[in-house]
Amino acid sequence: MSYLKIDHVDKSFQRGAATTEVLKDVSLVIDKGEFVSIIGHSGCGKSTLLNIIAGLTPATTGGILLEDKEVNAPGPDRAVVFQNHSLLPWLTVYDNVALAVNKVFGRTKSKAQRHDWIMHNLDLVQMGHARDKRPGEISGGMKQRVGIARGLAMEPKILLLDEPFGALDALTRAHLQDSVMQIHAALGNTMIMITHDVDEAVLLSDRIVMLTNGPSARIGEVLDVHLARPRKRLELVTDRTYIAAREAVLKFLYERHRFVEAA
Amino acid sequence: MGQPVLKGTTAGATLVTLSGKSPEVVPLPAAPAKPFAAKLAPLTKSILVNLLPPLITVALILLFWQIAASGPQSSLPPPTKIWEEAKDLIVEPFYWAGSQDIGLGWRILVSLQRVAIGFSLAAIVGVLLGALVGQSVWAMRGLDPVFQVLRTVPPLAWLPLSLAAFRDSQPSAIFVIFITAIWPVIINTAVGIRNIPQDYRNVAKVLRLNQVEFFFKIMVPSAAPYIFTGLRIGVGLSWLAIVAAEMLTGGVGIGFFIWDAWNSSRLSDIIVALVYIGVVGFLLDRLVALVGHVVTRGTATN
Numbered sequence: 001m002s003y004l005k006i007d008h009v010d011k012s013f014q015r016g017a018a019t020t021e022v023l024k025d026v027s028l029v030i031d032k033g034e035f036v037s038i039i040g041h042s043g044c045g046k047s048t049l050l051n052i053i054a055g056l057t058p059a060t061t062g063g064i065l066l067e068d069k070e071v072n073a074p075g076p077d078r079a080v081v082f083q084n085h086s087l088l089p090w091l092t093v094y095d096n097v098a099l100a101v102n103k104v105f106g107r108t109k110s111k112a113q114r115h116d117w118i119m120h121n122l123d124l125v126q127m128g129h130a131r132d133k134r135p136g137e138i139s140g141g142m143k144q145r146v147g148i149a150r151g152l153a154m155e156p157k158i159l160l161l162d163e164p165f166g167a168l169d170a171l172t173r174a175h176l177q178d179s180v181m182q183i184h185a186a187l188g189n190t191m192i193m194i195t196h197d198v199d200e201a202v203l204l205s206d207r208i209v210m211l212t213n214g215p216s217a218r219i220g221e222v223l224d225v226h227l228a229r230p231r232k233r234l235e236l237v238t239d240r241t242y243i244a245a246r247e248a249v250l251k252f253l254y255e256r257h258r259f260v261e262a263a
Numbered sequence: 264m265g266q267p268v269l270k271g272t273t274a275g276a277t278l279v280t281l282s283g284k285s286p287e288v289v290p291l292p293a294a295p296a297k298p299f300a301a302k303l304a305p306l307t308k309s310i311l312v313n314l315l316p317p318l319i320t321v322a323l324i325l326l327f328w329q330i331a332a333s334g335p336q337s338s339l340p341p342p343t344k345i346w347e348e349a350k351d352l353i354v355e356p357f358y359w360a361g362s363q364d365i366g367l368g369w370r371i372l373v374s375l376q377r378v379a380i381g382f383s384l385a386a387i388v389g390v391l392l393g394a395l396v397g398q399s400v401w402a403m404r405g406l407d408p409v410f411q412v413l414r415t416v417p418p419l420a421w422l423p424l425s426l427a428a429f430r431d432s433q434p435s436a437i438f439v440i441f442i443t444a445i446w447p448v449i450i451n452t453a454v455g456i457r458n459i460p461q462d463y464r465n466v467a468k469v470l471r472l473n474q475v476e477f478f479f480k481i482m483v484p485s486a487a488p489y490i491f492t493g494l495r496i497g498v499g500l501s502w503l504a505i506v507a508a509e510m511l512t513g514g515v516g517i518g519f520f521i522w523d524a525w526n527s528s529r530l531s532d533i534i535v536a537l538v539y540i541g542v543v544g545f546l547l548d549r550l551v552a553l554v555g556h557v558v559t560r561g562t563a564t565n
Contacts, residue, residue: 100470
């Protein structure tokens with residue numbers, strides 16, 4: 001039994017008489033606890049694919065099966081960590097997470113339990129100290145940590161990360177990647193991450209799904225990353241498996257599916 | 264639950280306990296007390312900088328007015344004459360000597376009460392209608408043209424119709440306030456709601472917020488800056504409308520006072536009343552702006 005199945009998904013957008021096909025016949029099976037990265041050049045439709053899994057965008061044909069049940073509307077079982085964090089600026093860090101927790105666990109947990117659960121998730125991303133700050137008062141990396149805490153707090157079956165570290169500087173990004181690795185190791189979540197960063201994909205993933213260039217992007221290759229966990233950034237630099245995996249992705253992106261600037 | 268808490272996430276940040284004596288507060292030598300005048304200087308300066316220019320302007324206007332209206336043929340009273348004739352109105356806004364012989368403060372309060380009722384109704388209905396128009400394309404297509412036509416109707420043009428409908432001056436005046444203030448609230452709310460970032464909508468979808476939760480938790484806070492812009496325009500317009508409406512409907516309000524004073528040729532009283540109206544309108548605008556500032560705190564920062 002597959003955990004998440006992306007079943008022959010096509011997606012095309014209609015604009016007037018013109019139809020643009022974005023995704024063509026994308027099929028993928030993801031196991032429970034797996035960390036899968038989806039990588040491709042910008043504009044190839046990776047975010048569209050993630051939105052289809054999240055239910056935010058409907059697939060034109062094909063569908064998504066989660067534990068053998070079709071899902072076609074968004075829900076907290078597929079929490080999304082958005083690229084630009086999407087925290088509500090009028091709520092404090094605590095209240096942003098509380099909004100999710102109260103909605104998802106309002107009936108099943110007592111008030112005290114919910115409070116503990118919010119603080120537990122904030123501590124998980126080391127943001128417990130900033131609980132009373134507003135998003136405008138914390139740095140970009142901290143906002144994204146809170147975004148991850150909000151996603152985790154929904155206790156989703158799958159956590160979807162849409163280029164979560166794309167807007168961050170290299171050092172902050174490395175810190176957050178380490179945090180995500182630790183959380184994945186500790187909780188065993190199933191995670192799907194969109195990225196265009198080759199190192200990030202190899203470092204974090206069990207499998208890397210490479211999309212061809214759009215229009216009509218499809219899965220070009222799937223690479224298994226056989227690196228033992230826990231992975232250490234510095235040790236990997238000279239690891240042969242790591243180098244080989246990195247090379248394979250780079251070759252796919254820059255030799256066989258070179259990004260042609262839209263003419 | 265039952266998930267393990269991450270250990271060692273703060274690698275390297277070991278707690279170090281210092282041995283020896285416990286830390287204590289070391290009193291710093293007291294800073295020499297500043298002379299009182301030195302502390303007061305910046306405050307005095309800011310008062311002067313902010314208050315002096317308008318005071319000079321007012322003084323100049325009064326002076327010019329005094330000179331211009333002093334001639335024997337002048338039809339309007341100069342400031343000195345106003346002070347002589349309407350001193351009681353200026354210095355005693357809250358005297359009460361019978362049902363029509365009352366201070367301007369009481370009259371203003373009566374007018375304010377009408378504005379409060381009419382404007383509150385306009386705010387509630389306006390935000391709800393604005394939310395509908397902003398959220399639903401079909402509601403916008405259906406309602407927006409109607410709104411655009413109705414909003415150009417001058418407030419007083421509604422008065423005969425509302426007098427006919429309500430058969431009483433009090434609800435008619437309130438209705439005129441309502442119908443005047445509602446348009447900017449509707450239009451600004453609709454714009455604010457159309458401008459809610461798609462990200463916030465996605466968050467709401469993932470959380471499966473229902474319509475009511477979406478309205479209160481996402482829509483209203485996100486559109487709050489726009490809503491308050493509409494409310495601010497609305498409160499200004501309703502203050503404009505109440506004076507005109509009261510002139511026609513009578514009663515105790517400040518508008519009727521002006522009409523009454525005109526009919527008994529008390530020009531000085533009218534001028535004092537105008538100053539009252541201006542000051543109160545200014546304060547109303549500031550009040551709504553202040554509430555908006557407090558409520559929307561944090562919304563603009565992202």
